[in-house]
Amino acid sequence: MLSRTADHLFWMARYTERAENTARMLDVRVQNALLPQSALAAEQGWRALLGISELEPAFNAKYPALTQNNVIDFMARNPDNPSSIANCLTAARENARAVRGTLTTEVWETENATWIELQQHLKGKLPENSPGKFFEWVKHRSHLSRGVTLGTMLQDDAFSFIRLGTFLERADNTARILDVKFLAAQGSDADEPGGQPEFYYWAALLRSVSAFEIYRKVYRDVITPVRVAELLILHPKLPRSLMACMDGVVATLEDIRNDISADTERFAGKLRAELQFARIEDILEEGLHSYLTRFLECINELGGRISSDFLVPMAGGQEQSQSQTAPDGRS
Amino acid sequence: MTIIFDEMYSDAATVRPHYREFAAWLSRQPPQAVEQKRAEAELIFRRVGITFAVYGDNAGKERLIPFDIIPRIIDADEWAGLQKGLVQRVTALNLFLHDIYHEQRILKEGIIPPEQILQNAQYRAAMQGIEVASDIYAHIAGVDIVRAGEGEFYVLEDNLRVPSGVSYMLENRKMMMRLFPDLFERNRIAPVEHYPDLLLDNLRSVAPQGISDPTVVVMTPGMYNSAYFEHAFLAQQMGVALVQGEDMFVADNRVFMRTTNGPERVDVIYRRIDDDYLDPLAFRADSTLGVPGLLEVYRAGRVSLANAIGAGVADDKSIYPFVPDMINFYLSERPILNNVPTYQCRKKEDLAFTLAHLSELVVKEVHGAGGYGMLVGPASSKAEIEAFRQRIVARPEGYIAQPTLALSTCPTFVDSGLAPRHLDLRPFVLSGKTVTMVPGGLTRVALQEGSLVVNSSQGGGTKDTWILEK
Numbered sequence: 001m002l003s004r005t006a007d008h009l010f011w012m013a014r015y016t017e018r019a020e021n022t023a024r025m026l027d028v029r030v031q032n033a034l035l036p037q038s039a040l041a042a043e044q045g046w047r048a049l050l051g052i053s054e055l056e057p058a059f060n061a062k063y064p065a066l067t068q069n070n071v072i073d074f075m076a077r078n079p080d081n082p083s084s085i086a087n088c089l090t091a092a093r094e095n096a097r098a099v100r101g102t103l104t105t106e107v108w109e110t111e112n113a114t115w116i117e118l119q120q121h122l123k124g125k126l127p128e129n130s131p132g133k134f135f136e137w138v139k140h141r142s143h144l145s146r147g148v149t150l151g152t153m154l155q156d157d158a159f160s161f162i163r164l165g166t167f168l169e170r171a172d173n174t175a176r177i178l179d180v181k182f183l184a185a186q187g188s189d190a191d192e193p194g195g196q197p198e199f200y201y202w203a204a205l206l207r208s209v210s211a212f213e214i215y216r217k218v219y220r221d222v223i224t225p226v227r228v229a230e231l232l233i234l235h236p237k238l239p240r241s242l243m244a245c246m247d248g249v250v251a252t253l254e255d256i257r258n259d260i261s262a263d264t265e266r267f268a269g270k271l272r273a274e275l276q277f278a279r280i281e282d283i284l285e286e287g288l289h290s291y292l293t294r295f296l297e298c299i300n301e302l303g304g305r306i307s308s309d310f311l312v313p314m315a316g317g318q319e320q321s322q323s324q325t326a327p328d329g330r331s
Numbered sequence: 332m333t334i335i336f337d338e339m340y341s342d343a344a345t346v347r348p349h350y351r352e353f354a355a356w357l358s359r360q361p362p363q364a365v366e367q368k369r370a371e372a373e374l375i376f377r378r379v380g381i382t383f384a385v386y387g388d389n390a391g392k393e394r395l396i397p398f399d400i401i402p403r404i405i406d407a408d409e410w411a412g413l414q415k416g417l418v419q420r421v422t423a424l425n426l427f428l429h430d431i432y433h434e435q436r437i438l439k440e441g442i443i444p445p446e447q448i449l450q451n452a453q454y455r456a457a458m459q460g461i462e463v464a465s466d467i468y469a470h471i472a473g474v475d476i477v478r479a480g481e482g483e484f485y486v487l488e489d490n491l492r493v494p495s496g497v498s499y500m501l502e503n504r505k506m507m508m509r510l511f512p513d514l515f516e517r518n519r520i521a522p523v524e525h526y527p528d529l530l531l532d533n534l535r536s537v538a539p540q541g542i543s544d545p546t547v548v549v550m551t552p553g554m555y556n557s558a559y560f561e562h563a564f565l566a567q568q569m570g571v572a573l574v575q576g577e578d579m580f581v582a583d584n585r586v587f588m589r590t591t592n593g594p595e596r597v598d599v600i601y602r603r604i605d606d607d608y609l610d611p612l613a614f615r616a617d618s619t620l621g622v623p624g625l626l627e628v629y630r631a632g633r634v635s636l637a638n639a640i641g642a643g644v645a646d647d648k649s650i651y652p653f654v655p656d657m658i659n660f661y662l663s664e665r666p667i668l669n670n671v672p673t674y675q676c677r678k679k680e681d682l683a684f685t686l687a688h689l690s691e692l693v694v695k696e697v698h699g700a701g702g703y704g705m706l707v708g709p710a711s712s713k714a715e716i717e718a719f720r721q722r723i724v725a726r727p728e729g730y731i732a733q734p735t736l737a738l739s740t741c742p743t744f745v746d747s748g749l750a751p752r753h754l755d756l757r758p759f760v761l762s763g764k765t766v767t768m769v770p771g772g773l774t775r776v777a778l779q780e781g782s783l784v785v786n787s788s789q790g791g792g793t794k795d796t797w798i799l800e801k
Binding site for chain 1: 377378379380554563564566567572573574575577578588589590591592593
């Protein structure tokens with residue numbers, strides 16, 4: 001398929017996924033804020049959230065105080081924040097619009113309807129008046145977008161690039177959520193293990209990736225940070241775990257393989273193998289933060305490789321590509 | 332006072348026979364139900380994203396073209412006559428283009444003054460002597476037709492460059508069937524849904540020689556073009572790639588597109604972009620929308636373009652007055668469809684007449700399109716007329732003038748209820764190995780009371796067009 005088309009599909013999926021994960025994080029944070037806690041702890045919670053997307057400096061430049069309303073404004077609707085939910089959903093829709101002919105009517109109408117409803121919600125101040133409802137809506141639209149894709153698209157290359165975008169973005173987001181939560185947990189004065197605040201803290205993390213009930217099912221035990229990390233990093237059956245995302249990436253890369261993508265497949269395969277044969281104890285020994293930082297760097301590089309193999313294969317290298325297509329000595 | 336022909340009523344109380352079934356149905360609909368359907372239609376159009384961009388208007392980047400639920404109905408006999416006229420006209424236009432870019436017989440025999448062609452901004456010297464597949468230049472023509480009375484049809488314009496609107500024709504039909512399925516049970520309405528099939532067939536039939544399974548693409552200037560929806564729509568309906576200039580490149584004297592599996596050869600380009608922007612090496616050097624080197628490949632006959640480069644010389648408003656002569660010259664037939672009498676301001680006597688009758692005439696810029704840069708005399712103020720007069724006097728060769736036709740009307744829903752509004756019809760004529768079209772076309776309607784300008788860029792709306800089969 002056309003490289004530019006693939007690029008739009010890939011980013012349509014990434015932006016949709018990013019909007020969903022942002023909504024998930026905000027939602028959990030808003031719920032947590034209902035728990036009794038000191039003003040300082042509350043502020044720390046919001047700071048951690050901004051840290052996930054490396055947005056604290058941008059936030060501080062715009063808002064006088066780190067309050068729930070300000071963070072929600074910034075993350076849900078601020079037009080200058082490229083990662084705000086409004087901007088992500090708009091970008092997803094613009095990408096879809098650019099390739100609407102490649103999508104089924106249902107997929108396009110879903111993306112377009114999301115964008116139209118978004119304008120109404122922003123106008124009606126839904127993020128301010130009932131943040132929970134708004135985040136629920138974002139998640140729901142993302143589910144719908146994914147479901148409509150799975151339910152109506154021909155499983156050809158177009159489908160694969162959408163899936164690839166979803167998996168890659170989700171791997172990135174889950175890793176970030178985990179990293180920031182663990183960093184924040186280390187930073188704060190640890191409550192006594194197993195105590196109430198800690199329970200809520202990790203339960204919130206699990207809920208943000210829809211894994212609270214799953215944790216109970218898998219471990220049938222109290223919630224401990226080590227197992228939370230194990231579940232979110234290594235469990236192959238949890239849809240938002242790093243392992244599951246990398247499974248998806250590797251399988252999709254196989255489907256779209258081209259003449260120059262072997263190195264990218266190898267790179268992704270190694271990353272997956274590392275997860276597949278890892279033990280949580282070893283990861284914790286290396287240090288979770290350094291492990292996840294390394295993982296995020298790999299995901300970033302993988303994105304770059306996918307881009308140059310498939311999406312913008314000739315960006316800045318027209319001469320190089322033409323020498324490939326015209327081997328008869330056209331220089 | 333001229334009597335205006337209404338498509339639905341022959342006089343205030345009498346419904347024309349082919350509208351009777353519809354009128355009876357409409358009178359049975361409770362007003363709220365109709366209102367509700369109209370709201371539903373707007374909602375669906377917006378959700379589906381059937382929008383267009385209006386230039387010079389940043390605030391409303393995407394707008395809906397107003398859709399009116401009262402169909403424009405034409406009976407089968409009348410359509411048969413129109414269709415014959417269209418085939419004749421478009422056939423002659425293609426013969427004319429082939430002649431102009433080869434022997435120029437029509438110039439040599441003095442039918443058209445050579446300077447009218449050779450100095451025309453739409454004439455492309457680069458096309459001289461170039462062979463195109465099946466000798467076809469205008470593969471897709473959108474011919475604008477108006478009615479001024481019983482059986483009295485006029486061609487306003489032959490759009491032979493990148494005529495648009497066919498997606499609205501198809502979407503309007505889909506909308507009507509969705510909103511009023513019972514209407515389609517009661518009336519034998521000729522289907523139009525196979526247009527993309529006809530188009531694809533037509534495009535494949537003009538592939539470069541020796542290519543058995545041609546790759547067809549639709550080329551768009553991009554998603555901010557006013558007709559982007561249509562480009563995407565047609566590509567999707569035909570199941571072909573929608574490409575931009577940057578997606579293609581020239582190598583080995585062929586055109587390729589960049590795909591995720593490496594370069595893929597392109598054989599037929601249905602381009603929805605003007606000549607000037609096609610190839611920065613040959614035409615406008617500042618064009619970032621085109622493909623460098625495309626013209627050379629095209630001239631070598633190794634890629635087909637629809638429509639052909641240089642087709643615009645036949646639909647230019649300064650050439651329009653000669654179309655009846657072309658039909659005569661190439662086909663030895665009498666024109667079936669009328670031309671509107673046209674005063675060419677480049678001629679002294681025509682200019683004098685035009686300037687003396689500005690308040691009665693419609694004056695158009697020769698190279699203008701989309702209803703921009705025209706004067707409708709009877710609907711203009713003294714000041715507007717005087718301003719326009721200055722423009723004509725400064726550059727008379729840039730203008731033509733025509734009598735203001737009493738365009739037919741059709742009942743249309745407006746704020747105050749049902750009221751007659753002027754309309755036109757744009758059938759889409761496909762030329763390849765044969766000349767084909769789907770019955771009907773796009774009906775455009777001027778929503779302002781008394782207005783004769785139906786262009787969507789000027790606030791016009793559209794209607795579904797029914798050809799009633801017997």
